[in-house]
Amino acid sequence: MNKIVLSTLLVSLLAACSSQEVKEQPKAPVESRMPAADTGAQTSGAQTQDVAVNPLKDPNNILSKRSVYYDFDKYDVKDEFKPMVEAHAKYLGGNKGANVAVQGNCDERGSREYNVALGHKRAESVRKIMNVLGVSDKQIETVSFGEEKPRAACHDESCWKENRRSDIVYQGE
Amino acid sequence: MMKLLRYLLLCALVLPGAVNAALTIEIVGSGANQIPVSILPFVAENSLPQNMTSVVAADLQRSGLFKLVDASSVKMPPAEPGEVSYPEWRSRGAEAIVIGAVAARSDGKLDVRFRLLDVVKQTQLAGFSYTVAPAQLRLTAHKIADVVYEKLTGDVGVFSTKIAYIVKSGKHFELQVSDADGYGAQTVLASNEPLISPAWSPDGSHLAYVSFEKQKPIVYVQSLLNGARKTVAQFKGNNSAPAWSPDGSKLAVALTKDGNTQIYTINADGSGVKRLTHSSGIDTEPNFSPDGKNIVFTSDRGGSPQVYRIPADGGDVTRLTFDGNYNVTPRYSPDGKSFVFVQRVNGASFNIAVQDMATWQVQLLTDTRKDESPTFAPNGKMILYATEIGGRGVLAAVSSDGRVKQRLTTQAGDVREPAWGPLLKNQ
Known part of the structure; x- marks a missing residue:
């Protein structure tokens, strides 16, 4: 007690x-x-450390890739990112105890509130692909940071393209 | 053509809990017809901790609607109309003058009297007296400026109102409230996670805002009287874009609890959530009409973000903007006859525009690169907004006819997300 x-x-x-x-x-x-x-x-x-290489951290494994990038004001997952999202869906299907947050982000241009909504749509676009592959909503939470948490700080396209992004983050990471 | 460029360096009052961050206000442009007015020194003003007439003059100057006639050479300022030499002020070009006097009371308070005089007609246009504590001298000066503004322009003055905004310094965020001229900034909330979208309750006693402190957007309402706050919307997913109904009883918010970002209404205590819009896209940034009957909002239901309107209790949706492929953040003017919004121009810059509700005519008000978050002054004459200069966030204001422009900058940090507070009748 x-x-x-x-x-x-x-x-x-x-x-x-x-x-x-x-x-x-x-x-x-x-x-x-x-x-x-x-x-x-x-x-x-x-917590004890696993001796085996964690596939989520193995740089040679596609599961170590976590980010989907978008065009301005767009939220569709481009073909080049689909194999990566599908690999995570497969991993989640085989590891029912694993949970992810999909975090949507936007570049700094335009309305902050509209970008909160757009970031949500981006995260949802990733969730929907995972759903189609059988991943339950119980394993996925979608959130949006809008333009509020930019990864790159400059004010031109070289940073903006880095910030129009969804990140797949496993619980506990 | 008329180029008026003035720098007024204003130092913040150092109060307990106040932020010592000075706002610099720069005025560019002026009104079509500037009223020449002279603010004479108040009798015994030099003994005050706060010079009042300089505050009155700065307020009027900032509006762009007045031409200040210099009165600094006046050695023995008149206290009563009978002591005024009208021909002298007429020859100096003033159409109106302000005179006044200050007297200390035995209880530590001060009596402040002032009169606004018509120089041409040699009559009194207004006269008031106030009994105030020394700490209220600045506010009293703003109220005097409000009276002068109203008598000479016919519109209500807003110099004694407040503004709220977010300051970002590194990864630190603060929600601050200051006087409309940037003085006396107070931090209402400090956080290491983003804060956005402050919104004043109609009576000025509370602020609604969005905080990311729990790693997702959640809507809070906080009292400005005692700092207490309530969670108003914390549903699954995003909770954002709060807007008060004119009677202060409820908020419109954007939620994703049922899937897409849609607009809901919710009571100010967080009860009674009701879905208002039904689209397959994004519906966000709601804003009530002043009569409470309608809500304008941003939606991408037509393929690009545009401004729409819906009755506040639900019904048919009307699209209001058609010019370009990015029109967002609509806010009604205080008279409900127009709305201000952000328009993407030539696919590159984001600018503030105003659209007439009756004629649908659009006027672009700004020409900088990244203008956002417009908010009307409660008299509808100025629009405060956020912009960027040299990669740093600053606040700027433009008159609703586009003629007068101001920039407000702090010494450090990014300033953004302004919200102009309401007129307080019984202050």
């Missing part, structure tokens, strides 16, 4: 230290708003 209390306290402390802490001002007390999943990531050091 004490252990449970202690670990809850530890999780709270970790949450309080996290960079995702949000402060409200001027009068509200500082609150921790950490999602539980993130604290999990911080306490995973005790």
Whole structure:
């Protein structure tokens, strides 16, 4: 019982230290708003390492590729990315315990809110291919960051094409 | 032709919890007919911690509708109309003058009196007195500017209103509220994840906004009085684009809980979610008409993002924009007769445009490269928006006829997502 209390306290402390802490001002007390999943990531050091090469991390395996790229204001998955999405669908079919988040992103041009919606459509386009191949929605969550989390920071097409993207992120990564 | 270029360096008030980030305001262009007006020093003004007449003058100057006639040479400013030498001000070219006086009270407060005088007719146009704490002197100066603006232009002044916006510094985001002239910025929320889409409640007491702090967009409503906040929309998927109904009872939001991004209405406490639009594409960026009867929004149902309108309780959808292949972020003017939006021009730049609801005529208001998030001043005369200069986000404003332009920049960080607060009647 004490252990449970202690670990809850530890999780709270970790949450309080996290960079995702949000402060409200001027009068509200500082609150921790950490999602539980993130604290999990911080306490995973005790897990045993697999000796075998993780196919998701093996640079020679197509599963190590995670990003789908798009044209401006487009959300269809181009043919060149389909084998990669299909490989992940196959992996998820064979590993029912594995879950992914598909994160849609946009370049900085245009409306921020429209880009939130467009990023969602991009993530959905990946989900739909996986669905067709039999992956259950229980294993896939689609989210959108719109244009808010650009991977490349410059203000021309060399960065924009990098930011029009869906990422397949496995839970725990 | 008329090129007026003025730099007004404004220093933020250093208050507890205030952000010491000065906004620089640069004015380009001017109104068609500038009213020549002179703001005379107020009697005993030099003893104040805050010079008032410079604030009044800066407000009027910024609107682009006034020509300030210099009054700095006045050694003994008049306190009463009987002390005014009208012929002198007429010869200086002023059509109206403002005079006033300040007196300390025994309770620590100050009595501020002012009069707006018509120089030609030698009559009083307005006269008010205020009893205020020293900390309220700036706000009082803005209110005086509002009276002068209203009496001389016929439109309501908005100098005493507030604006909200997001400042991004590195990976740090802050939702800030300041006076309409950029002074007195206060941080309402700080986060290490993106914040977007602040929206004022009609009574100015709350802000709705979207935060990514839980790794997806969620809609919150936060009190500006005590900082308390509520989660209003946290459904599966995205929760975004909050817009208040004019009575403040509910919000329109864009949700993906049923698949595509669609528009829903939800009570301000998060209850009673109701789907409003039904399309197979994106429907987002809702905005209520001032009478609450209609909602304009962005949809790609026709193949490209365009502006549409739907009755607020559901019904037939009308497409409103046809010019070009990217028209987004519609916001009604306060009189409901037009809406401002973002138009992609020549496939390259994103600019602010306004469209008349009756004639459907479109006027392009800006010509920079990346203009977005337009928001009307509550009197409908100016439009505040976000743009980019040298790769850095700044706020800019343009008059609704396109003639007067201003830029507001901070010393550090990217400023974006402006929202102009409402007029507060009983302030």
